[in-house]
Amino acid sequence: MDTLLDIRNLSLEFRTPRGRVKALREISFPIRKGRTIGIVGESGSGKSTILWAILGLLASNAKVTSGEIMFEDRNLLALSESGLQAVRGEEISVVFQDPMTSQIPVLTYARQMFDILYRRPGMSAAEKRRHAVEMMQKVGIADPESRIDQYPHHFSGGMRQRAGIAMALLTGPKLLLADEPTTALDVTLEAQIIHLLQELKSELDTTVVVVSHNLGLIAELCDEVVVMYAGEVVEVGEVRQIFHDPRHPYTRALLECDPARIEKASRRLPVILGDIPDLAKPQTGCIYATRCQRAMPICRTDAPPVVGLTVSRFAKCHLLAGPHHDPQWPPPPDVLTVPMGESVAAPRTVGRAQGELLNVTNLNVQFQIMGPVSAWMRGITRRHVDAVLDVSLSVRPGETVGLVGESGSGKTTLGRTILNLVPAQNGSVTFENREIRNMAERHFKPLRRDMAMMFQDPVGSLSPRKSVRALIVEPILIHGIDCPDLDAEAERLADLVRLPRPLLARYPHELSGGQARRVGVARALALNPKLIIADEPTAGLDVSVQGEILNLMADLQAEHGLGYLIITHNLPVVRHISDRLAIMYLGRIVEHGPADEIFRNPAHPYTKALVEGVPNPDPDRRRTHVSISGEVPSLLRRPQGCDFVTRCPYAQDRCRIEKPPHSRITPDHDHACFFPLR
Amino acid sequence: MYIYLLKRLGLAVAVIGAVILVLFSLLHLIPGDPATIALGPRATPETIARYAAKMHLDDPIWKQLLVYAGNALTGDLGLDVFSERPVTAMIGERLGFTLALVFAGMGWAALLGIPLGCLSAIKPNSWVDRLTGILSVGAIAVPSFLVSIWALLIFAVQLRWLPAIGAGEPGDFSDQVVHLVLPAFAVGLGWVGYLARMVRASMLEVMGETYIRSARAFGLRPRKIVFGYALRVAILPTITLIGMGFGGLVSAAVFAEIIFSRPGIGKLIFDSVMSRNFPVVQGAVLVATALYIFVVLISDLVIAWLDPRVRESL
Numbered sequence: 001m002d003t004l005l006d007i008r009n010l011s012l013e014f015r016t017p018r019g020r021v022k023a024l025r026e027i028s029f030p031i032r033k034g035r036t037i038g039i040v041g042e043s044g045s046g047k048s049t050i051l052w053a054i055l056g057l058l059a060s061n062a063k064v065t066s067g068e069i070m071f072e073d074r075n076l077l078a079l080s081e082s083g084l085q086a087v088r089g090e091e092i093s094v095v096f097q098d099p100m101t102s103q104i105p106v107l108t109y110a111r112q113m114f115d116i117l118y119r120r121p122g123m124s125a126a127e128k129r130r131h132a133v134e135m136m137q138k139v140g141i142a143d144p145e146s147r148i149d150q151y152p153h154h155f156s157g158g159m160r161q162r163a164g165i166a167m168a169l170l171t172g173p174k175l176l177l178a179d180e181p182t183t184a185l186d187v188t189l190e191a192q193i194i195h196l197l198q199e200l201k202s203e204l205d206t207t208v209v210v211v212s213h214n215l216g217l218i219a220e221l222c223d224e225v226v227v228m229y230a231g232e233v234v235e236v237g238e239v240r241q242i243f244h245d246p247r248h249p250y251t252r253a254l255l256e257c258d259p260a261r262i263e264k265a266s267r268r269l270p271v272i273l274g275d276i277p278d279l280a281k282p283q284t285g286c287i288y289a290t291r292c293q294r295a296m297p298i299c300r301t302d303a304p305p306v307v308g309l310t311v312s313r314f315a316k317c318h319l320l321a322g323p324h325h326d327p328q329w330p331p332p333p334d335v336l337t338v339p340m341g342e343s344v345a346a347p348r349t350v351g352r353a354q355g356e357l358l359n360v361t362n363l364n365v366q367f368q369i370m371g372p373v374s375a376w377m378r379g380i381t382r383r384h385v386d387a388v389l390d391v392s393l394s395v396r397p398g399e400t401v402g403l404v405g406e407s408g409s410g411k412t413t414l415g416r417t418i419l420n421l422v423p424a425q426n427g428s429v430t431f432e433n434r435e436i437r438n439m440a441e442r443h444f445k446p447l448r449r450d451m452a453m454m455f456q457d458p459v460g461s462l463s464p465r466k467s468v469r470a471l472i473v474e475p476i477l478i479h480g481i482d483c484p485d486l487d488a489e490a491e492r493l494a495d496l497v498r499l500p501r502p503l504l505a506r507y508p509h510e511l512s513g514g515q516a517r518r519v520g521v522a523r524a525l526a527l528n529p530k531l532i533i534a535d536e537p538t539a540g541l542d543v544s545v546q547g548e549i550l551n552l553m554a555d556l557q558a559e560h561g562l563g564y565l566i567i568t569h570n571l572p573v574v575r576h577i578s579d580r581l582a583i584m585y586l587g588r589i590v591e592h593g594p595a596d597e598i599f600r601n602p603a604h605p606y607t608k609a610l611v612e613g614v615p616n617p618d619p620d621r622r623r624t625h626v627s628i629s630g631e632v633p634s635l636l637r638r639p640q641g642c643d644f645v646t647r648c649p650y651a652q653d654r655c656r657i658e659k660p661p662h663s664r665i666t667p668d669h670d671h672a673c674f675f676p677l678r
Numbered sequence: 679m680y681i682y683l684l685k686r687l688g689l690a691v692a693v694i695g696a697v698i699l700v701l702f703s704l705l706h707l708i709p710g711d712p713a714t715i716a717l718g719p720r721a722t723p724e725t726i727a728r729y730a731a732k733m734h735l736d737d738p739i740w741k742q743l744l745v746y747a748g749n750a751l752t753g754d755l756g757l758d759v760f761s762e763r764p765v766t767a768m769i770g771e772r773l774g775f776t777l778a779l780v781f782a783g784m785g786w787a788a789l790l791g792i793p794l795g796c797l798s799a800i801k802p803n804s805w806v807d808r809l810t811g812i813l814s815v816g817a818i819a820v821p822s823f824l825v826s827i828w829a830l831l832i833f834a835v836q837l838r839w840l841p842a843i844g845a846g847e848p849g850d851f852s853d854q855v856v857h858l859v860l861p862a863f864a865v866g867l868g869w870v871g872y873l874a875r876m877v878r879a880s881m882l883e884v885m886g887e888t889y890i891r892s893a894r895a896f897g898l899r900p901r902k903i904v905f906g907y908a909l910r911v912a913i914l915p916t917i918t919l920i921g922m923g924f925g926g927l928v929s930a931a932v933f934a935e936i937i938f939s940r941p942g943i944g945k946l947i948f949d950s951v952m953s954r955n956f957p958v959v960q961g962a963v964l965v966a967t968a969l970y971i972f973v974v975l976i977s978d979l980v981i982a983w984l985d986p987r988v989r990e991s992l
Contacts, residue, residue, distance in 0.1 A: 055895055089897030096895075101888040106910050106985050115906070116896045151986045167896070377681050 003070075004207050005031040005054070005175060010067035012046075012053060019280040023049050025231050025287075027067070030311055031175070036201060036208040038222035038239070040215065040254075042542035043513070044276045045228040047211045051177050053077075055092065056084040071175070089116055093173035098184040099160035103152040109136070109163055110148045116170050135166040140196060156631045157407075158189035162196065169204065178210045182217055186406035186569060187613035188628055188647075194220050194615060195626045213542065215258050216615030219243055220622050224312060227251045230276050230287045235315040236308075239619045245330075247307070247315035250288045252330055253338045257543045260572040261617050268551050269576060270338045272544035275512060286318065293337055296324055340551070355433075357531055357563040358395040358418065358451075363388055363427035363437075365410070365417050365587075369636070385635035387413045388424070389587040393565075395531060398557060400564040402574035402595060404610065405584035408632050411567045412456075414584070415533045418565070419453055420444050431531070449479055452524035454534040458516035462508040468494075468519055469504040475526040493522040497552060514545035521552060531563045538573055550577050571610050575599045580668070583607045586635065586643040589662075593669030603665060603676040605648050642673070650675055686978070690971045697967045698747050701960045706739060717759070718954060755961030760953070765961035769943065773965065775845050776942035779934065780927045782858050783865030784920060791870040792916065795877025799885060799912075800904060810874055817871035823933040826864040830937060833860060843939040861934040865927060876919055880912040887911075914981050921977025925970035 012024040024046045031037050041047045052058050054069055054076060069076040071092070076084065096102035104112065113132040117123060123131070129148075136144035139162040152160055161181065168176060181197070182190040194217060201208055201221075210221055218225055218239070225242040227235040227250065235248040246252045253272045255261060262269070274291040277283060286292070289299040298318055307321040308314025319329040331337065365388035375383045387410045395401050405411045416422045418429055420439060429437040436447060452475075455461035462471050469490045476483050483489050494501055497518040508516060517537065524532050537553065538546035554577060556562060568574050574581065578595040583606065591604040602608040609628040616623075630647040639645050642655040654674055664670045665678070713730040714721065721729075730736060734745065749756065755765035794814075798807035834842035846854035884890065885908050893903045932944035939945075943962050950958035982989040 057891065057894055085897050085899070087897070088895055094892070094895045096888065096892055098888065102892045104889040104893070104907055104911070105987060107907070115893075115898055115902065118898070118902075153987055373685075374681060 002033045003030045004033040004072065005209075006070040007031075007050070007054075008068050008070065010050075010053065010069065011065045012049065012058070013063055013065055014059065015061045015063065016280070021280045022283075023062075023231050023279060024053070025283075027233055028311075029226050029233060029236055031207060031209060032224075032312075033207055034205060035223045036210065036221055038218035038225045039209065039211045039228060040213065040218050040225060041228035042213055042254075042276070042544060044230060044279075046231040047213075047228050048179055051094070051179055051209070051211055054177065055088055055094065056081075057088075086119070089173075090119060090171050091173055092175045092177065093168040093171060095161075095165050095168045095176065095178040095181045097180040099152075099157065099164045100184065103160065103164065103167075105152055108149050108151055109167075113148070113167055113170055116167060119171075132166075132170065135170050136163065138200070139163070139166040139169075141166070157185055158192060158631050161185060161189070161193055165193075165196065165200070169200065169206070172204075172206075174207060176206045176208045178208060180212050180214075181210065183212070183214065186632075187571065188406065188609055189631060190217070190615065191613045191623070191626050192629065195623070197221060214615065215243075215255065215543075215617035216260055219617045219619045220615045227254070231279055232287050232316070234288065234317075236311075237313045237315075241313060243617065243619050244333075247320055247330060248288075248317050249292050249294050249319070249337065251315070253293075254543065255617065256336060256338050257547055258572075258617050259543075259546075259576055260614050262572075262576065267554050267577060268340045269547035269573075270336060270340050271547035271551065272338055273548075275514075286316070293339070294319060294326075294329070298324055355396070356394045356430075357397050357399075357432060358393075358565070359428075359430045359433075360391060360393040360414075360418065361428045361430075363391045363414070363417065363429060364425045365413055365422060366425045386587050386638070387635065388417060390427075391584075391587075391589055393582055393589065393592070395563040395565050397530065397563050398561040399580070400557065400566060400578045402578035402581045403565060403567045403584060404569065404571055404574060404581055406569055406610075406632055408586075408635070409584040410587035411584050412535055413587075415453070415535055415565065415567050419448075419451060419533060445479070449527040450529050451531045451533065452527065452529040454520050454524045454532060454537055456535040456539055458513065458520045458540075459508050459511070462516065462519060464508055466507070467504065468499075468506050468508070468511070471508070471519060472504070472522045472526060475523055479527060481527070489526075493526055496525060496556070497522045512545075513541050514548060517541065517545075517549050518552070521549070521556075525556065528560075529562065531565065533565045533567065535567045536570075537566060537568070538570065539568075546573065553577070571599070572614055583610065586632065586638060588643055588672065590644065590673070591669075591671040593665070593671075597669060601678055603669070603671040603678050604644075604673045605650050605677060606644050607671075608677060609647075650677075686975055690968075690975065693971055694964070694968055695747065697964060698750060699743070701963060702743050702746060705956055705960070750961075750964060755964065756957035758958055759955050765958050768946065768958060769962055769965050772941045772943055772946050775940060776928065776931055776935070776944060778854075778858060779861050779865060779931050779940065779942060780924060782862035783927060783931075784869060784923060785866075786862060787866035787869035787873055788920060791873030792877050792913070794870070794874040796881055796904060796909060798874065798878040799881030802882060807878075810878070814871035814874045817867050818875075820868070822864055822868055822930050823937060825867050826861070826934050826937040829860050829864050845940045845942075857938075857940075861931075861938045861940055864937075865930055865934050869923060869927075872919070872923070873916060876916050877912060880915050881908055884908045884912040910984065914985055917977050917981050917984075921974045924973040925966075928966045928969060 008028050010024055010027040011022070014021045014023050027050065039047045039050060053064065056076060056079065064077055071087070076087065079087070110129060110132060114128055117128045117131070120128065133144045133148055136148055141147055141159060141162055155163060178197070182193050185193060198221065210218065212218055222239050225237060225239050226233055227242065227248065229250050235242065235246065235251045242251060243255065246255060256270050257272060259269060272291050277287065277290055285301050286299040286304045289295045292299065296318060304316040304318045305321050306314050306316050318324045319326045364386065366384040367387050368384045370380070370383055372383070391414060393401065403411045403414065413422060417424050420436065423438050427437065428435060431447060431451065436444065466474070469487070472490045472493050473486045476486070476489065490504055491501055494504055499515060499518045499522065503511065503515060511519065538549060541549065550573065553564065557564060566574055566578065575595055580593065581595045581598045582589045582592045583604065584590070585606050591598060591602065591607045598607060599611060602611055612627045628647050628649060633639065633646055641657050642648070642660050645651045645655045648655065652675065660672045660674045662670045662672050665676070713726045713733070713735055717725060717729055734742060753766055755769070757764060758768060794810050798810045801807060830842055833840050840860050841857050844857055846857035890903060890908055893907050928943065931942060932948055934940065935942040935945035936948055943966055947959060947962045950962065
């Protein structure tokens with residue numbers, strides 16, 4: 001088979017104030033024509049840097065120190081800027097990570113696509129437009145003839161990514177690069193985009209490179225996989241070889257940590273201990289040695305041998321060959337090679353039957369969308385939308401409740417309303433049997449000690465000008481609590497969340513994602529709360545690190561009997577740590593019950609779609625269909641009848657007229673569907 | 679869109695109403711009788727009484743206010759105390775000169791400042807950028823009356839390239855243009871600096887956006903990316919600044935008009951204040967305010983025209 005792109009011995013460094021960061025070290029792998037290659041790795045692995053190196057769009061402080069990137073017979077690294085410009089978009093094109101920010105907001109799609117076709121002097125304007133319309137049609141945009149004249153903000157998230165794919169394929173490139181193409185999208189849309197890429201791949205005969213941290217996406221889409229760690233390729237192979245017979249300890253660990261692969265419900269998740277090494281410092285031996293459970297003395301001194309049969313199937317590890325070859329490695333698939341965290345969770349002594357910590361009953365939150373004058377002039381009588389609609393929910397001490405929904409489901413609004421940050425229109429919120437809804441802040445403030453929030457963006461929610469030490473004790477100062485030794489308190493909290501004490505002197509931007517999360521947990525714990533509301537506690541974290549945070553939260557719960565309300569869109573993660581799940585759609589809870597039961601046997605079609613939407617990290621279990629189509633409608637256009645009716649594959653006439661009430665399957669499992677799936 | 683326009687026009691009327699109220703109260707808040715103030719200390723009691731009766735100063739204040747507001751809205755701004763000519767006509771004669779000065783000043787500032795800002799942003803920290811930065815800050819820092827005086831001394835007195843005073847012969851267009859050069863230069867110089875800095879800052883921000891990287895990844899030409907994509911977004915805040923700058927320039931024009939002895943609203947206000955010709959001051963300030971509101975509205979509409987997101991939120 002012909003090689004389309006050949007990366008040979010590529011090394012690259014970034015010049016930073018901290019020194020030269022060796023972001024890529026001696027990368028070599030071929031990309032064969034017509035194949036789909038997945039580059040998988042965690043943040044800092046250098047996977048995206050490879051893409052930008054191929055395109056010649058590296059940051060200005062980057063310098064290629066060795067190697068070449070052969071595209072057909074040209075070395076892309078040796079091409080002039082104008083030579084590269086001719087290749088970009090024409091022969092090599094890109095699908096970007098976030099369609100919300102990667103398309104210019106002030107130009108129509110027609111204009112943007114027209115601009116991409118500027119190198120086609122033989123095409124008339126009408127031909128270019130017809131070609132663009134055809135491409136929009138091909139990626140599944142209904143009514144492309146008129147929608148092509150719209151701007152990106154007229155398109156919903158999923159449609160924007162479809163348009164992004166249409167733009168990338170417009171010129172019929174030989175190589176398509178996809179940089180985390182579904183990371184910014186919700187689960188049900190992710191499934192649709194994966195499906196679209198699968199279809200286009202077989203239809204257009206393009207070579208595709210997919211860069212992602214999402215093992216499920218890679219398993220569903222790719223033929224071959226390149227596993228990267230800290231700037232090096234550690235293993236390369238066919239997709240089945242990588243997922244079913246991984247050789248490198250890192251590949252193995254990565255697969256074991258993926259919550260979507262863990263079948264049996266367990267409160268704890270496996271983790272890869274330690275942090276990615278500092279690439280500004282010189283590295284000797286195996287790059288993974290500091291975190292590897294099987295590390296031997298030789299791993300820290302000698303570079304591992306490249307063990308493999310061909311250029312397209314190899315792994316770099318001392319365990320596989322040489323004097324330290326271990327014939328027992330790798331162990332059978334059901335043996336765990338990574339630890340389940342540092343400590344064993346104490347048995348959950350705090351009784352769950354002690355009554356309710358938090359109780360939300362029929363809560364409604366409305367947002368006003370226009371002023372009275374505008375509404376009157378437009379003849380609109382309803383000036384508000386229902387962000388939260390008749391929601392009832394409870395959290396008991398020592399219990400974890402997962403609140404799951406896609407963006408726009410109102411889950412974050414619900415969390416903020418409970419914390420009295422957003423006023424509610426009616427309904428009731430009680431905390432320890434005390435009504436707290438819309439309580440005046442001066443009465444509510446003492447209660448804030450008992451209810452803490454973990455914010456979604458760990459770094460963004462920390463003041464950049466305060467040290468970690470100051471940030472951790474900040475809640476104590478805000479509440480004016482008498483604390484004789486703040487330093488000792490900061491150290492106690494840091495120990496509690498297993499944050500190394502030297503980090504107390506640092507500032508938020510100097511922390512890794514996992515460390516910043518730990519600071520967030522420490523802040524939430526500073527006042528000894530009874531309830532913690534965690535908004536996407538693992539968003540933006542690598543799989544190896546998210547287990548650590550969730551295990552930490554589980555340990556703290558076992559120790560202190562905390563109640564958790566975890567707001568998330570990540571169903572596989574929340575499944576393992578929750579006692580109960582509530583699924584939200586358009587501001588309503590559509591299903592509510594024991595986590596494992598909901599996951600195994602969903603009653604509501606939307607829950608089923610969410611469960612099935614998660615791509616399975618197993619190339620033998622690729623989906624052949626998408627469970628639901630369409631996207632979450634705007635709150636302004638709440639459907640008559642059931643909220644989910646516009647996307648439900650099982651919808652009947654009755655669903656279009658009446659709103660289904662909540663009905664119970666068992667005393668603690670209810671749903672809002674006329675025709676439940678069980 | 680129409681609702682938005684109606685809202686803005688309603689707001690404009692309210693602002694003008696408030697300005698009328700303030701101007702009117704100022705006159706009455708100044709200690710003493712308006713007629714005495716208007717006519718000066720040497721006026722005889724008879725003149726004052728005659729004046730008060732003619733100007734309806736005997737009427738209750740609210741009635742005077744309503745009459746003035748009503749007249750102002752129909753275009754009657756009262757009479758000059760000395761010449762007894764209608765204020766509206768006096769302003770009308772001079773408005774054109776001020777507008778020409780302000781447009782010319784802002785025009786050349788935009789034509790020079792915006793490209794300079796772009797150039798600096800494309801190659802940050804290059805010598806072009808550094809030089810532009812130094813010159814911009816310098817241009818912003820020097821007061822415009824100083825620029826006027828130096829420009830006058832160098833180009834008109836020393837080099838004798840351009841005329842020093844006046845606005846040129848009526849009807850002779852090229853003569854008027856030649857007379858406009860120095861004042862426009864003086865009025866606009868600071869704005870070259872402002873605009874260059876502003877455009878540089880917003881261009882740098884936009885050039886870092888993901889969609890610019892997308893455009894590069896699609897292989898678009900660098901010139902297309904800078905002017906067709908980045909500038910289209912980066913220019914939006916600059917337009918707001920220019921809109922507000924017009925308002926500021928109407929008052930900055932006072933210096934230029936005095937120094938170059940040009941007729942214009944600024945000079946009219948200055949002269950009227952000096953001679954306590956209050957109806958003229960009132961009228962001229964009112965017209966300047968209305969002008970300001972109008973230009974800001976226009977700049978908002980231009981932004982709406984350029985940015986579909988703003989256009990649709992109207």
